[in-house]
Amino acid sequence: MTESIAARITLPAEAAASALRRHLAFYEIECEEIAGGLRATVWGGTLRLLWGDGGVRVIAEAPDMTMLFALQEGVAHALDHEGGTAIWEQVTEGALAPNLSLVRVESVTQISPGYRRIRVVGDVERFEANGLHFRVLIPPDGIAPEWPRLDANGRARWPEGAAELHRPAFTTRALGDGWLDFDVFLHEGARTTEWSKTAVGKTVGLIGPGGGWLIEDSWVALFGDETALPAIARMLAGLPREAQGCAYLKVAECDMQDLAHPPGVRLARTDDLLSALLRTEAPTGPRRFWFAAEKSEATRARELMKAKGLAKTEMVAAGYWSRD
Ligand SMILES: Cc1cc2nc3c(=O)[nH]c(=O)nc-3n(C[C@H](O)[C@H](O)[C@H](O)COP(=O)(O)OP(=O)(O)OC[C@H]3O[C@@H](n4cnc5c(N)ncnc54)[C@H](O)[C@@H]3O)c2cc1C
Incomplete structure (x- = not known):
């Protein structure tokens, strides 16, 4: 299934095109010229920047909502540099970021002197593909957790100040029906090491998946x-x-x-x-x-x-x- 979303861009065509080209060039992704715009294939999805009578628009398509949101965030980031905004259609303001799962820590197991294995349970099915890694969102102790939520333009707004989340990257070690394991290398004074001591039963966020994937070279x-x-x-x-x-x-x-x-x-x-x-x-x-x-x-x-x-x-x- 393909997910898609469109946005109106608040920049003239030339500025929007150069912002997008520059952003994609950083990831070594090329844009091709199409009638009335530009097109790029990005991480299994596509971005089309179109200009004409209806103004400047971008249309993003991706195999799933997580990838689609990654494309949206990329476009927003690209336009930031030119002072522009993408105003996405169909945004539910205040909804949790689409690439976020709130999960519960089911167990913490000391698997060897230097590692703890954390098992989380919840909506983790999408971590089976499209990236080995994710970020764990660990809320500060002692206050009600706040999570990244969409603003009116469809961008994730992250909690700041006292509610700021710690967000280290980890790797999916194993995945099953409704559970995901990751292994934490323990080091003195590190926040995830400290958190893991009392993590059982707590809620954390998982943002992703992303990063590299398995390799098939001979x-x-x-x-x-x-x-x-x-x-x-x-x-x-x-x-x-x-x-x-x-x-x-x-x-x-x-x-x-x-x-x-x-x-x-x-x-x-x-x-x-x-x-x-x-x-x-x-x-x-x-x-x-x-x-x-x-x-x-x-x-x-x-x-x-x-x-x-x-x-x-x-x-x-x-x-x-x-x-x-
Ligand atoms: C794509 C990706 C995948 C990763 N997968 C894993 C994984 O599966 N398991 C895993 O354990 N880590 C993994 N890491 C590394 C992990 O994200 C970092 O070690 C991170 O800093 C851990 O956060 P923390 O809360 O433990 O430490 P923090 O509280 O962020 O750091 C505290 C202090 O510890 C130091 N520090 C951080 N890491 C180390 C270390 N390894 N050795 C010594 N000192 C350190 C920092 O410099 C800092 O001074 C991954 C990183 C990336 C980018």
Whole structure:
């Protein structure tokens, strides 16, 4: 099924077109010229910017409401830079953001010294596809939680001040009928670690899904620290059976999980992801390098991958957290 929504744009055609082009170029998405406008294919959906007698309009189409809302937010963000607004039709002012699920924490399990597994229950079906990741919205203690809601123009308005939500990113580790598990790497003083101690029975928001997805390449090299263990676990389990390559994890031995993986993908623990990356030779032919760890390490990893001659489409280097 395709969901669609249209908006009137409060900018002249030229300014709206350049704002949209610039925004999409950031994600390396191209716009094509069509009669009376522009068209772009974005994350499995489409955006059409049209101008003519009826003024400037945008029409967004996507396979589901979550993706549709992501497109709407993208358009709104693009227009912000030019001082414009998209006035969407069919907006229910005050409704919860369409990519938000309010879920209840059913259990918190210490699965190893360094990790707690959180099981949430509720409307989580859409986290099965279109992204491995989501943001957990953790309300401050001691006050009634406030959630992102739509304003009259269809934009999510986030609670501010004392009601501000903590919103760290996590990875769907497993999903079943009405439940979703994610694994939290515990670290001293971190807000999610603290929250997890008393989380059972509490309500949190999940925003998403988003971010990367499983990889299907026949040769892979995966590198990740403790925070990337859940993503690498999912990617290894989703690889084709005949895949070849390696996966390096910077994880203490006591926290290592039993990871399903193709026999041709070698698993190893390391204390130094960047050295492991440096040592890994890129084969010719199909290949995919994927790295996720602390932000400055990810920046260095990107440089090392470029130096190996990898194209942008053959590599990912993601900062999963940043050292203060
Ligand atoms: C796409 C994506 C997916 C992710 N998936 C997961 C996941 O499945 N499991 C998971 O545990 N994490 C995951 N992370 C990382 C997680 O979002 C961050 O570690 C985040 O900071 C955790 O929030 P917090 O409330 O624990 O810490 P905060 O309260 O936000 O941070 C407190 C302090 O801890 C420091 N800090 C944050 N992370 C670490 C760390 N790993 N080691 C040491 N110090 C740290 C910060 O610098 C800060 O000083 C993911 C990140 C991204 C971008």
